[in-house]
Amino acid sequence: MDTSDLIHARDHLVDxxxxxxxxxxxxxxAQWERHGQLPLNLHAQAAQAGLMALGYPESVGGTPAPWALRLAVSRSMARASGSGGLMASLFTHHIALPPIVAQGSAALHQQVVLPVLAGQQIAALAITEPGGGSxxxxxxxxxxxxxxxYVVNGEKTYITSGVRAHWITLAVRLVEPGQPAPKGARGxxxxxxxxxxxxxxxxxxAKMGWHCSDTAQLHFADVRVPVAQRVGxxxxxxxxxxxxxxxxxxSMAAMALGFAEACYAEALAWAQQRHTFGAPLVAxxxxxxxxxxxxxxxxAGLAWLDQLAREADAADAASQAPNGDWVAGVCLLKNHATDTMQWCADAAIQVLGGLGYMQGGVSERVYREAKVMQIGGGSSEIMRDLAARQLGVV
Ligand SMILES: Cc1cc2nc3c(=O)[nH]c(=O)nc-3n(C[C@H](O)[C@H](O)[C@H](O)COP(=O)(O)OP(=O)(O)OC[C@H]3O[C@@H](n4cnc5c(N)ncnc54)[C@H](O)[C@@H]3O)c2cc1C
Structure with a gap:
């Protein structure tokens, strides 16, 4: 795709x-936030609008697309909605499906990936446990x-879309009957x-924010899972x-920057119309x-995001795995973007004054939803540590 095609496709997607x-x-x-979850038909509507299957191979019902386009969707949906709960729950499949697409059987592609990308079913990813997530x-x-x-036993917690999910991509530790469980990543x-x-x-x-996203604790008691449903x-x-x-x-970095933009837009509009001491706030x-x-x-975040997206697309085109410098960049950008989201929500509420503290505004929601972006998907501390290792600091 040349540059003008890319810009055209991006503008179309943003619209x-x-x-x-x-x-x-x-x-x-507001009604979904009170209800604590999104309706299933929203997933189908998003699929019809071409927003669910971007970046997936055609063989599983997807529309291949470069990072520049996928991230444009994350950023502009976040900017337009100002709702992290919407983004997390509507797009949980972006964390649940990629391993299945990469390593799952053709039967799993048919049974799971196709209906989820069509917005008919919901997929969640379950890794975190009450004993720890990092x-x-x-x-x-x-x-x-x-x-x-396989017979599965144990607990998972904080699982996004965990209440509604038709399918759960579940991380387990394989144990030989009568043997002690193997330790570490092995198994x-x-x-x-x-x-x-x-x-x-x-x-x-129940959570501080993301109120329209259903989050669940999952309890597995002798749950039988066919061996054919193993991934890889x-x-x-x-x-x-x-x-x-x-x-x-x-994607989280793109979303966080979109939320920051939403706060800026709300604060700017108010600062231009609100007068104090005979002048608009912007004066x-x-x-x-x-x-x-x-x-x-x-x-700064958007320029960095653009650079990492271009590098990722170039690596994909050359069938190369991401290098350590790029991985470090992603970790540090996630921190920069989520810090920017938090900083902008705080600044916007200050500009809005008492109005910013009232429920129902964009910045008020983003303020409550910034913290989870610094915890989920790898916390800020884990991001710094991983970046340091990738850059050979330790
Ligand atoms: C709303 C929400 C939705 C979520 N959705 C999902 C989901 O869909 N699927 C899923 O699997 N998980 C999900 N999570 C879990 C999330 O990924 C974890 O909360 C996160 O990985 C951190 O794990 P933890 O909460 O167990 O904190 P811990 O790992 O116990 O860490 C606690 C604190 O210690 C810090 N810390 C830990 N180790 C170190 C270290 N070595 N050096 C310095 N600091 C350290 C952490 O940064 C954190 O600040 C979700 C969480 C939330 C809040």
Missing amino acids: ACERFVREAVAPHL DVAALHCTAVRDGDH ITLLVVRGDSPGLSRTPL DEGAGFALIMANFNAERL HQALRHKLMDMQQRIR
């Missing part, structure tokens, strides 16, 4: 995102082989589990999980500078 939010999301968002290699949930099934395997499996119970969790080889799960994280973090230097400090952070 589609804005229309989708205006028509299908904005009129209902240290993925320490997970405890076990699977023991029994003939042509971690991914299974695809039906949401209605006997023995699986799900408890909804036994013990291959850790590498698949790590490969998945780069894309998740890049007061202290507030004008606040707005420009927002722009400074957002623009």
Whole structure:
């Protein structure tokens, strides 16, 4: 795709995102936040608008697209909606499906990937456990082989779309009957589990933000999963999980910058119309500078995002794996973008004054939803540590 085609396609997608939010999301968002979840038909509407399957191969019902376009969707949907809950829950499949697309059987592609990309079903990813999320290699949930099934026992927590998911991409530790569980990354395997499996119970969790996103604790008690629903080889799960994280973090950075832009837009509109001491707020230097400090952070993030997207597309075109410098860049950009989101939400509420503290505004929601962006998908501390290792600091 040459540059003018790319710009044309990006503009078309941004329009589609804005229309989708205006028509299908904005009129209902407050009701979904009260209800604690999104309706299933929203997924189908998003699929019809061409927003669900971007970046997936045609063989699984997708529309191949470069990073520049995929990230444009993340950024503009975030900017238009100002809702992290919408983004997290509508697009959970972007963290649940990639391992299945890469290493799952043709039957799993048919049974799981196609209906999810068509917006008919929902997929979630379950890695984090009550015992910890950052240290993925320490997970405890076990699977023991029994003939042509695995028998799964354990707990997962904070799982996005976990209440509604028809399919759960689940990280387990394989254990030989009668043997002690192997330690570390060895033995971690991914299974695809039906949401209605006997023995699986799900408890909804209440949160600070992301109110329209259903988040669940999952309890597995002797849940039987066909061996045919394993993704990749036994013990291959850790590498698949790590490969998945780069894309998740890049998308989170794009979203965080979109949310920061939403805060800027709300603060700017208010600062231009609100008068104090005989002048609009923008005429007061202290507030004008606040707005420009927002722009400074957002623009630095967007330029960095663009650079990493171009490098990722070039690596994909050359069938090369991402190098350490790029991975470090993704980690540090995730931190920059999520810090920018938090900083801009705070600055915007200051510009809005008391109005900013009232429920219902964009910045008020983004303020409550910034923290989870610094925790999920690899926390800020884990990002710094991983970047340091990739750059050979330690
Ligand atoms: C709303 C929400 C949705 C989520 N959705 C999902 C989902 O869909 N699927 C899923 O699997 N998980 C999900 N998570 C879990 C998320 O990925 C984890 O919360 C995250 O990985 C951190 O794990 P933890 O909460 O167990 O914190 P811990 O790992 O216990 O860490 C606690 C604190 O210690 C810090 N820390 C840990 N180790 C180090 C270290 N070596 N050096 C310095 N600091 C350290 C962490 O940065 C963090 O600040 C979600 C979480 C939330 C809040």
